[in-house]
Amino acid sequence: MKTTKKRNVEISVKTINCNEAKPNLQSSLLDYLLLLGMIFSVYMLTLQPAHAHGEKNLEPYVRMRTIQWYDVQWSKQKFNVNDEVSVTGKFHVAEDWPISVPKPDAAFLNISTPGPVMVRTERYLNGKPYMNSVALQPGGDYDFKVVLKGRLPGRYHIHPFFNLLDAGQVMGPGVWLDIGGDEADFTNNIQTINGQAINMETYGLANGIFWHSFWALIGTAWLLWWVRRPLFIVRYRMLHAGLEEELVTPLDRNIGKAILVGVPLLVFVFYTMTVNEYPKAIPLQASLDQILPLSAKVNAGVVEVDTVRAEYRVAERSMKLSLKIKNGSDKAIQIGEFATGGVHFLNKVAPVSQQHDAESVVAAEGLSLDNPAPIQPGEERAVLMTAGDALWESEKLDGLIKDADSRIGGLIFFYDTEGERYVSSVTAAVIPKFN
């Protein structure tokens, strides 16, 4: 009697289980889709979307008073896969480095590509090749060169920029690059110290796939060994019926023992083989490069500039800087350009050829002076310089007056009658004027 009753219960429970299976399946699928979505967003965060340069994202005072880029030029902007292209330029590290931004103790000169559409083959700072990161010195002058090689055809907006430890990315000026040709033609070969040639695109891949497959095969065999038998319900019942012996048979146990001995043995043998094959292997290199600034290029001592006061006229979108300028050179000089946060304000009355960044953001007539006459040798003059343009707003530099740190920083470019250039940095607290 008792057993029949039990069997009835079993059957009814089974039916319920089967009915439950469907909503379970659906909700699990939904969970799974949610999970996939989460994974997807994690990758989005990790890998960064393709065209988010973030050139205007940083606070204006960070863009104006950290890395001050100038003379950034590309060797060419149209080239093919496998062609080399180089970007050169200079930057001044602001003396007036913002207190809220960590000092540039580790800085990495990078290129804002949407993934490795180019590979970086060489990189120089002050003429010295460097591979890791460097410490930059506030007030220091540097020049750089990065050599790149086209890998994926396309049209990309590319900037050199600095990753600064704990501070973020400070963008240099950007240009459009057109990479033509065929992706399949790309080659990238390097040599080890022993002279072994390495194709970076495929090196170690087949070997890696082999080892992954090798262990996957053994793992799959182990899984199938168990999965081929009745699993959950049956084993659960048997376990609770005290039939544990039948669930794990002596053969299973022997295979288990074989794994306990065999797997470590195989691992050890393969490890030893690899160690013998690559006795010259070294640890990953994790040093910081050491490169000192150039002799002063900005504030080199010939032309001295002192910033007395800076006012930002909100309605006119213009910055008025009161400067005290002393011309220590032996020729008359004129202000040709004021550059800050990637924007160049040019003085229309200064008849000099200005060398600014390729495709830079320029206010061609944005700069005016209260007294346009050249500053004579030895002369000391108070100058009111006005840099006015809608670019203050469109480049989001006018946010400065609402920041916790509302100091401006930038570079003034002077030219003498022979075309000689002198660069001075300026910095001052900005006072907003609303009418």
Added chain:
Amino acid sequence: MSANLSTGTFRPYTGEKARIARAYDYLVLVLALFLFIGSFHLHFALTVGDWDFWVDWKDRQWWPLVTPLIGITFPAAVQAVLWTNFRLPLGATLCVACLSIGTWIARIFAYHYWNFFPINMVMPSTLLPSALFLDAVLMISNSLTITAIFGGSAFALLFYPSNWPIFGMFHLPVEAGNSQLTVADMFGFQYIRTGMPEYLRIIERGTLRTYGQIATPLSAFCSALLCTLMYTLWWHIGKWFATTRYLNRI
């Protein structure tokens, strides 16, 4: 009530019942497969993250410390469920196999096809030898303590040597920019990652660094000790999560 069943009265399923029980097996397996591929892989990507993503993060210290430590979590929990309820010694292997599938899919599609990195630069590491060993220890010992101590330690200790055949060749020295780099470092230099400058790598740092040449074994033993604790912790998490409520009624 199941305790009342004795060996004498046990009647195995036959016919329709056996078929339904088998169908249920497959349903559970397929769901588990998808669930583990998704969740374990996500858990791994969020925690081990860059150490597993990039070839130039696979150092002697942090990689063999962090990877097994996170890698043992799901296996321990799933073993707790599958072994205590079903005497199935495949929890670790199943989890790690799912992790491998998920990781390879992500590397090929998200990293290679979508973000153009060569696959060899983002090849995952393998935990399968460790997982097989863990399953075997549990089956032979039928003991949480022994599995935690011996299985957990072996899980960590086997990791570095079992991955060296895959990644050893990326540690050959290359002369570049008047300095010596590994092939792995060259990947980091050449294949531009805008959000991942070189200095962000957490490699070869910390107190173990002072031990120089024996940094790896030290790191592995450190990981072994932690894995023992991590295993026990996640075993209990697994038991707490798992419920065989409705199986009890069968």
